[in-house]
Amino acid sequence: MKRRHAIGLGAAGIAGAGAGLAASRLLPEPAAHAADPAAEAIEFYGAHQAGIVTPAQDRLHFAAFDVITSDREELVELLKAWTAAAARMCGGDYAGPGGAVGGDVYAPPEDTGEAQGLPASGLTLTIGFGPSLFQDADGADRFGIAAKRPDALTELPGFPLDDLDPAISGGDLCIQACANDPQIAVHAVRNLARIGFGTVSIRWSQLGFGRTSSTSQAQATPRNLMGFKDGTANLKAEDGDLLDEHLWVGDGDGADWLAGGSYLVSRRIRMMVETWDRTSLTEQEAIFGRDKSEGAPLSGGGEFDEPDFDAERDGAPAIPMNAHVRLAHPSSNDGARLLRRGYSFVDGSDDLGRLDAGLFFIAYQRDPATGFIPVQQALAKSDVLNEYIKHTSSALFACPPGVADGSDWWGRALFS
Numbered sequence: 582m583k584r585r586h587a588i589g590l591g592a593a594g595i596a597g598a599g600a601g602l603a604a605s606r607l608l609p610e611p612a613a614h615a616a617d618p619a620a621e622a623i624e625f626y627g628a629h630q631a632g633i634v635t636p637a638q639d640r641l642h643f644a645a646f647d648v649i650t651s652d653r654e655e656l657v658e659l660l661k662a663w664t665a666a667a668a669r670m671c672g673g674d675y676a677g678p679g680g681a682v683g684g685d686v687y688a689p690p691e692d693t694g695e696a697q698g699l700p701a702s703g704l705t706l707t708i709g710f711g712p713s714l715f716q717d718a719d720g721a722d723r724f725g726i727a728a729k730r731p732d733a734l735t736e737l738p739g740f741p742l743d744d745l746d747p748a749i750s751g752g753d754l755c756i757q758a759c760a761n762d763p764q765i766a767v768h769a770v771r772n773l774a775r776i777g778f779g780t781v782s783i784r785w786s787q788l789g790f791g792r793t794s795s796t797s798q799a800q801a802t803p804r805n806l807m808g809f810k811d812g813t814a815n816l817k818a819e820d821g822d823l824l825d826e827h828l829w830v831g832d833g834d835g836a837d838w839l840a841g842g843s844y845l846v847s848r849r850i851r852m853m854v855e856t857w858d859r860t861s862l863t864e865q866e867a868i869f870g871r872d873k874s875e876g877a878p879l880s881g882g883g884e885f886d887e888p889d890f891d892a893e894r895d896g897a898p899a900i901p902m903n904a905h906v907r908l909a910h911p912s913s914n915d916g917a918r919l920l921r922r923g924y925s926f927v928d929g930s931d932d933l934g935r936l937d938a939g940l941f942f943i944a945y946q947r948d949p950a951t952g953f954i955p956v957q958q959a960l961a962k963s964d965v966l967n968e969y970i971k972h973t974s975s976a977l978f979a980c981p982p983g984v985a986d987g988s989d990w991w992g993r994a995l996f997s
Contacts, residue, residue: 583673584680584696619761622701625671627983628841629829632705633920633945634818636797638759641789641924642766643847643941644774645752645976646781648714653724657996659780663708663773664990673701676772693775695768702762706769708991709845709978712736714753729995731836733844733948734979740961740972749785749849749974757845757943759922763790785974787849789924789941796922802876802884806925806938807857807969809869810876813884814910816920827918827947834948838994841982843945846953849926849974852939857969868965870904878906903965914956919944939970949977 619638623631648656666676675681677691684691715730716722736751756773760766767788774783793805794812798819805811816823825831830839857865866873870888878888880899888906892899900907911918922945927938946952961967981992 584675584699617700620700620702622671622673623703623705625668625706625984626986626989629983630705630707630842630980631671631983632707632757632759633828633843633922633980634796634824635703635705635759636800636818637792637794637922638703638705638761639790639792640760640763640766641792641941642758642763642770642786643789643943644756644758644770644786645711645784646754646756646774646777647784648723648753648781650780651723653996655780656724657992659777660992660996661990662776664984665987666772666776667706667708667769667991668984668987670696670769670772671701671704671706673704676769676776693768693771695771696765699762699765702760702765704758704760704765704769706773707757707759707845707980709755709757709980710734710992710995711752711754711976711978713751724996726995729836729838731830731834731839731979733835733950734977737846737949737975737977738954740957742961742967743972743975745975746973749787751976752784752978754781755845755847755976755978763788787847787926787941787974788928789926791925793923793925793940794921796920805940806852806854806927807865807869809865809871809873810884811923811940812921813871813876816918823918824920827952828920828945830947836979838997839979839981842980843920843947844949844952845978845980846942846944846946846949847974847976847978848942848972850940850942851937851971851973853969853971854936854938860969867901868905868969870900870906879904901965903963905960905964905966908959908964909956914959915951917946917952917956919946919952919956945980 623635625631650656670676675692679691681690681692681694681697712734716727756770758766758769792803794815795802796818798817802810802813816828828843830842832840862873866879870879876884878900880889880892888900890900890907907913922943924941926941927936929937931937944953
């Protein structure tokens, strides 16, 4: 039974003349969302996890967890419980069968309740496993899986100008919750954290709004907080062979349990928006290498035309040598392609009154050693945009393939 419909009653039942009144208090307000495509459920089961090539939703709640038990079976039971709860919530249901008010009234509810009456809102939940899950900082193999750690799943190297805060970096596990309603995304992470109490604890989390990339050809290119279209050349769900080449881990990539999955890189990138806002339009466009109005490359054409890096204007490259689009382009990085799935964030103001705002960058790839790492090395070395941004958080996770059906669970092949 979905959240938007009647909530089941407790085991004791409701009888007698007061039944109608009591039952009415347990019914959510009617939800008129069924005709809205953004409110519909996205299939949880499949060959790949939802939330990767799924058309990017508008809201994000990303959470990294530390595993605080050393008991392998306890962790496995949590992953099973999380999978069951995730499947329910992605289908528009409560986290547990008792719902928010329909279970034992003398026990804590099986759902926190803030999503009562709301539809699924396109919720997707995607899990990832960090390097520290396989071997912790002391070198301990807590769960007997160190031998299954893929070579590509190692701590990201340091990059020039990084200003990383360890407290908001790394993690044993991550959950990416995307939805078209912020309450639905927050509800999902909150309930998974509740279910994991005593087994995991949240290490850090990030809320995001306003997707900054398109992951489907049906989506218009969004703008970041600097006002520029972001992710024009992003990999798309419809790219077929390119996804097999650049996104999905293959059978021969060295980790059988991860085949059909992908590697997730997250970076919290603060933008110095006050400085940026005092920069001339001409300089802003030169920094990105694109026109601010339409997103077209400065070499000419439309937004989706390939940049011409040989084009000149007034005796100089039309797209400057240190422009972001040039340094990030696959032709500058041995053909490296990423599927970006980032979000904007505004986390209040700092003690100087400046907005703590920017981009929560998320990118998926088949191998970070040939994907994110060389691209970021090139950007960190020469990108003039570095004058206006600061990387404050970093993490890498291996995201397993999808869950086949109700008998399967997140990480089953890893822990088999």
